[in-house]
Amino acid sequence: MDTIVPAVAREVLRLEASLSMGEAVAYARSMSVTPEDSALMLRYQDGDVTAFETLYRRHKDSLYRYLLRLSRNRDTAEDVFQEVWGKIIKSRHRYRPTAKFTTFLYHVAHNCFIDYVRRNNRHMVASAMDPDCRPDPGDEPDLEAEKSFARQRLDAALGTIPDEQRDVFLLHEEAGLSIDTIAQVTGVKRETVRSRLRYATRKLKTALAEPAAQTQRTA
Amino acid sequence: MNQDNDKQQAADIDPHVSAHYASLADEKTPADLDNAVLREAARAVRADNRKGSFETWYRPVAFGATVGLSLAIILDLSDPGIFSPPADMSLETALPVQALPETTADRGTEPAQLPGRQSDLAAAVSQPQGAALENRTGVSDEFTAEVERAKQRVQEMEAAAGTTLKPAPNAAAKFTRPRPAIALKPRSLEAPFECSDEQKSDVEEWWKCIETLRQSGQAEAANLELENFREIFPDFELPE
Numbered sequence A: 001m002d003t004i005v006p007a008v009a010r011e012v013l014r015l016e017a018s019l020s021m022g023e024a025v026a027y028a029r030s031m032s033v034t035p036e037d038s039a040l041m042l043r044y045q046d047g048d049v050t051a052f053e054t055l056y057r058r059h060k061d062s063l064y065r066y067l068l069r070l071s072r073n074r075d076t077a078e079d080v081f082q083e084v085w086g087k088i089i090k091s092r093h094r095y096r097p098t099a100k101f102t103t104f105l106y107h108v109a110h111n112c113f114i115d116y117v118r119r120n121n122r123h124m125v126a127s128a129m130d131p132d133c134r135p136d137p138g139d140e141p142d143l144e145a146e147k148s149f150a151r152q153r154l155d156a157a158l159g160t161i162p163d164e165q166r167d168v169f170l171l172h173e174e175a176g177l178s179i180d181t182i183a184q185v186t187g188v189k190r191e192t193v194r195s196r197l198r199y200a201t202r203k204l205k206t207a208l209a210e211p212a213a214q215t216q217r218t219a
Numbered sequence B: 001m002n003q004d005n006d007k008q009q010a011a012d013i014d015p016h017v018s019a020h021y022a023s024l025a026d027e028k029t030p031a032d033l034d035n036a037v038l039r040e041a042a043r044a045v046r047a048d049n050r051k052g053s054f055e056t057w058y059r060p061v062a063f064g065a066t067v068g069l070s071l072a073i074i075l076d077l078s079d080p081g082i083f084s085p086p087a088d089m090s091l092e093t094a095l096p097v098q099a100l101p102e103t104t105a106d107r108g109t110e111p112a113q114l115p116g117r118q119s120d121l122a123a124a125v126s127q128p129q130g131a132a133l134e135n136r137t138g139v140s141d142e143f144t145a146e147v148e149r150a151k152q153r154v155q156e157m158e159a160a161a162g163t164t165l166k167p168a169p170n171a172a173a174k175f176t177r178p179r180p181a182i183a184l185k186p187r188s189l190e191a192p193f194e195c196s197d198e199q200k201s202d203v204e205e206w207w208k209c210i211e212t213l214r215q216s217g218q219a220e221a222a223n224l225e226l227e228n229f230r231e232i233f234p235d236f237e238l239p240e
Helices: A004-018 A021-032 A037-045 A049-071 A074-090 A101-120 A141-160 A163-173 A179-186 A190-209 A212-218 B002-012 B015-024 B031-078 B091-106 B116-126 B129-135 B139-161 B171-176 B180-184 B197-201 B203-215 B219-232
Strands: none
Touching (some): A049 B031, A074 B031, A163 A179, A163 B015, A179 A190, A190 B015, B139 B197, B139 B203
């Protein structure tokens, strides 16, 4: 071990000396680049559980928020969340990195949610404001209370827009998907996605601009 | 094209709404949910590993077992003892064996193609059935003696009754031939009884035996015995 560390250090120094400043920066960047999602998924295919853990930690919160706001019900969100990851785990051997992993993940999530709603034949009651899934308020309770109030308004505003528009908006905001990818995930035309996103944004903007009391009444 | 798409996308989105949403949407997944998913992922990999290790050994083992079983079956079939009849084989047990290869002969199986005892059996079948039966050491002698004893009994009964009991002209010959009715009819499990050779040697005893069978509810066996009885003693006057 003692001989290996100086050898590595010497190698780094030799590389740094041989590279120009720009090249050295690029080299340093390449050393710190996190592995691609598809690479992690391929590693998980080969039995690397830590790769899956990295992949999971990278996407879990945004997927959870997408499902939470889409369903507006914590239990439903958790059920579908678990189902989505279960499907990804089961179908890991069939996964091919032809598209971005995010597209694959949200496509599965979108379909799982639709299946879940059809299966249960119920529309979820708005309970996304469950305080259990909120982060720890920390040392500033006033700030957190204000934030909580703003979040309630956002959720109420999201509740006023149709499901399809909310779906498109959340796929854009949470998953960071482009319009083309959203069209691919939801199986609708690109122009339809654009239109839904435009309407959703406009309605949310209007709802969020309203006085707080009025928003609460609408919710 | 991509730039156009980006411009269109930017036109559809309000940056203030996006920023507002991003600042508020900070929910985290519950820890138990995380644990459940990660546990499932690890379990799936473990199952894969188990499956993988199973695949490494089950094919050679299955192949070896198949070869071993095949060899065992071949060796067992080539053993001459497998078709040899037991030492105390009586006529009744021997007859179905006689009837069995008929179908083999009908199919045109050459006796020479069968190994060991099977070829002997097939060769025996290719001969007339009576001759085949006589080829069996001890069996034909036993039948001849039996026929002689029956003849004596009949003569004694004739002498006692003062009448003549005429056996069928070919009755004695029938003893040396297999009885198709017996050979072809399968025995029922619950009625395996039939009259013994000793009883058959005496007309009266045989008839009593048939009646006993009928009284005990074994009508099928009784009918079979009666049929044989009538063949051998067609002139015997059956009591009411």
